Structures are given as structure tokens and as C-alpha cells.
Amino acid sequence: MAALTLRGVRKVFDKTEVLHGIDLDVEDGEFVVFVGPSGCGKSTLLRVISGLERIDGGELLIGADVVNDLSPRERGIAMVFQSYALYPHMSVFKNMAFGLKIDGLTGEQIKERIHAAAEKLQLDKLLDRKPGQLSGGQRQRVAIGRAIVRDPRVFLFDEPLSNLDAALRVQMRIEIARLQKSLETTTVYVTHDQVEAMTLADKIVVLNEGRVEQVGSPMDLYHRPANTFVAGFIGSPAMNLITCNVDSVDGPTSCLSVSDQTISGVPQTKLSVGHSVSLGIRPEHLSVSKGEGISFKGNLEAIERLGDVTFLYLILTDGSRVTVAEQGDRQLEIGESVQVYAELDKLHLFDDKGRALRA
Numbered sequence: 431m432a433a434l435t436l437r438g439v440r441k442v443f444d445k446t447e448v449l450h451g452i453d454l455d456v457e458d459g460e461f462v463v464f465v466g467p468s469g470c471g472k473s474t475l476l477r478v479i480s481g482l483e484r485i486d487g488g489e490l491l492i493g494a495d496v497v498n499d500l501s502p503r504e505r506g507i508a509m510v511f512q513s514y515a516l517y518p519h520m521s522v523f524k525n526m527a528f529g530l531k532i533d534g535l536t537g538e539q540i541k542e543r544i545h546a547a548a549e550k551l552q553l554d555k556l557l558d559r560k561p562g563q564l565s566g567g568q569r570q571r572v573a574i575g576r577a578i579v580r581d582p583r584v585f586l587f588d589e590p591l592s593n594l595d596a597a598l599r600v601q602m603r604i605e606i607a608r609l610q611k612s613l614e615t616t617t618v619y620v621t622h623d624q625v626e627a628m629t630l631a632d633k634i635v636v637l638n639e640g641r642v643e644q645v646g647s648p649m650d651l652y653h654r655p656a657n658t659f660v661a662g663f664i665g666s667p668a669m670n671l672i673t674c675n676v677d678s679v680d681g682p683t684s685c686l687s688v689s690d691q692t693i694s695g696v697p698q699t700k701l702s703v704g705h706s707v708s709l710g711i712r713p714e715h716l717s718v719s720k721g722e723g724i725s726f727k728g729n730l731e732a733i734e735r736l737g738d739v740t741f742l743y744l745i746l747t748d749g750s751r752v753t754v755a756e757q758g759d760r761q762l763e764i765g766e767s768v769q770v771y772a773e774l775d776k777l778h779l780f781d782d783k784g785r786a787l788r789a
């Protein structure tokens with residue numbers, strides 16, 4: 431177990447810099463999740479931490495040690511990949527034992543560790559099987575077991591569940607959470623899955639084009655996104671971002687215009703008349719039921735009924751699109767003009783550079 435510190439970490443591939451000076455503190459025992467669009471550098475950053483890729487600038491510390499020039503093995507890191515990367519001709523036992531022999535453990539010590547890990551992962555009855563005789567979920571558990579038996583200082587996971595079907599993913603997600611809590615090993619986990627990120631992470635790191643956009647707890651990022659990128663990335667369906675003009679400011683409230691409508695009573699003291707802002711409202715915070723707060727209307731372009739929730743896709747006269755997530759089933763007609771409402775404390779405002787404006 432150890433803390434992980436990144437200071438100005440840079441990575442260059444063929445003269446193209448893909449990580450532009452990443453600063454990050456991961457505390458001892460913390461579960462950190464990297465999210466971001468495809469190609470933003472999540473896997474590269476993980477591989478740089480693991481030692482599979484060389485660092486081209488900055489410093490990486492595990493505990494108090496600078497490990498820039500150490501091999502993956504010397505760093506005390508174990509990594510689990512999306513592809514599992516098991517040896518097909520070896521039994522589960524041998525797959526898990528493989529790294530340990532190189533580490534110089536005795537036969538007895540190896541057996542002890544493997545049986546302890548196998549019990550934790552419900553692999554005890556499968557130790558003699560070959561990977562080809564296992565289900566996808568069982569294979570992934572072997573890959574995780576192989577990482578656990580190394581007793582690493584840091585666990586790294588790169589989209590470990592993305593090859594599994596939906597039901598198995600939920601099951602494995604819960605197992606990984608439980609396992610990490612019991613082992614208390616510092617963990618960095620890459621995923622595309624919003625639910626995995628929100629449920630597993632102590633801390634989420636949102637990456638974009640090789641830079642950190644925001645670091646925070648899942649609820650921090652959901653309730654207080656620092657900019658429109660994070661606002662649009664965290665949460666599903668994505669937060670609505672409606673471009674508005676500031677028409678008037680009257681003390682603590684302001685009046686915004688969007689296409690041919692006026693939205694009055696928006697609480698904000700830092701707005702200047704004539705400026706362009708983005709009004710952010712999450713779909714789940716908009717409702718067709720009349721309520722306190724702000725209100726505007728749009729034309730119903732499409733409707734999706736999922737039983738527990740109904741998604742309404744509205745278009746405003748200027749072409750802005752707005753998604754509404756209503757609880758339950760809603761009987762509305764395509765083409766109808768729909769008035770929607772949002773409470774004041776659920777509104778987000780961003781300046782013309784996309785930075786959050788806070789009252």
C-alpha cells in the first residue's frame with residue numbers, strides 16, 4: 431500500500447505530446463477512477479504509472495520514492511487489462527503462480543497466497559482448469575487474482591469489465607468494490623462506464639486531450655462541475671447546456687434570453703448584461719409538472735418511454751435541444767409545445783469560456 435503522486439507528468443509519442451503535465455495526488459488506499467473521451471490519454475497515463483511506458487517529463491512517486499526509472503516489477507504495481515492477458519496453456523493455478531516464482535517465493539508461500547486469493551474470488555474449485563474452460567467473468571476473476579497474489583503497492587485496472595455482458599459487469603463491479611475495501615490497496619481504474627466511475631471511485635479524474643479537467647468526489651463532479659466539459663461528461667443523459675444572453679440583472683436575480691423566450695429569476699450576481707452564458711440543467715432536474723423556479727418551453731421532437739423514466743427531447747425555436755427525464759410514464763404528443771420547470775438550486779451557469787460561475 432502506498433500513495434501515488436504525479437508531478438507535471440508528460441508523455442510524447444513520435445514528437446506528439448499526449449500527456450501535457452499531469453499533476454495528481456492519490457492517497458494511500460484510495461480508489462481513483464480516470465474517465466474521459468476516447469483518445470484523451472487514460473490508458474497512456476495508466477501505462478506511464480505502471481512503468482510499461484517511459485515518462486518524458488515530470489516525476490512519479492510511489493510512497494516517498496521517485497520511480498521514474500524503475501521497471502513495473504520494481505514499482506510494486508499489478509495491472510489488470512481488458513483483454514485479461516492469461517496464458518492459455520496454463521491452469522488457473524499456474525497463471526496466478528507465474529509472477530510469484532519470479533518474485534522468489536517458496537512453493538508453500540505461493541500455494542498459501544493463491545488459495546487465499548482464490549477463496550476471495552470464488553475460484554477455489556477452478557484452479558486446475560485452463561482459461562479456455564472458463565466463462566468471461568471467471569477469466570476476469572483469474573486476472574484479478576493474479577494481481578492480488580502479487581500483494582502490490584498499487585493496483586491498476588484498464589477497463590477490466592468492458593468485455594463482459596451487462597449482468598456480469600454489475601456483479602463484478604460489486605466484487606471489485608468489496609475486494610478493494612477489504613484489501614485497502616491504492617487503486618487506479620480506467621473506465622468508459624459512468625456507473626462504474628460514480629459507484630467505485632473515492633475520487634474521479636476527468637481527462638480531456640491529455641489534461642486534467644477536474645478532480646473530485648463523484649458527488650462533487652455531479653453537483654459542482656468546474657466547466658462545461660465536466661458538466662457534459664459526468665451524468666447520463668448529459669446535462670443540457672443552453673446558450674443564453676444576459677438581458678438584465680436586478681440585484682441577486684437576472685433575466686436570460688434564449689431564442690424568443692425570457693427566463694427570469696435566475697439567481698446570479700456575477701453576470702453582466704449583454705454577455706453570453708451557458709445555462710446548465712440536468713435532464714432529471716427538468717419536469718413538465720408545474721413548479722417553483724424557472725420555466726421555458728420547447729417543441730416535443732421525440733419521446734422515449736423506458737417504463738420507470740420517460741425521456742422527452744425538446745427543440746427550442748433557435749434550434750437548441752433539451753432533454754427532460756421524467757419519472758414514470760408520460761402521455762404527450764410529438765409536435766406538442768411543452769412547458770418545463772426547474773428549481774433554482776438545480777441551475778448551473780457557465781461563462782463564455784465554459785467556466786462555472788458560482789453565486
Ligand SMILES: Nc1ncnc2c1ncn2[C@@H]1O[C@H](COP(=O)(O)OP(=O)(O)OP(=O)(O)O)[C@@H](O)[C@H]1O
Nearest residue numbers: 443444448466467468469470471472473474475622
Ligand atoms: N504507442 C503509441 N504510439 C503513438 N501514439 C499513441 C500510442 N499509444 C497511444 N497513442 C496516442 O495517444 C493518445 C492517447 O491514447 P490512449 O490510448 O491513452 O487513449 P485512451 O484515453 O485510453 O482512449 P480509449 O478510451 O479509446 O481507450 C491517442 O491520441 C493515441 O493515438
Ligand SMILES: [Mg+2]
Nearest residue numbers: 472473474588
Ligand atoms: Mg484506453
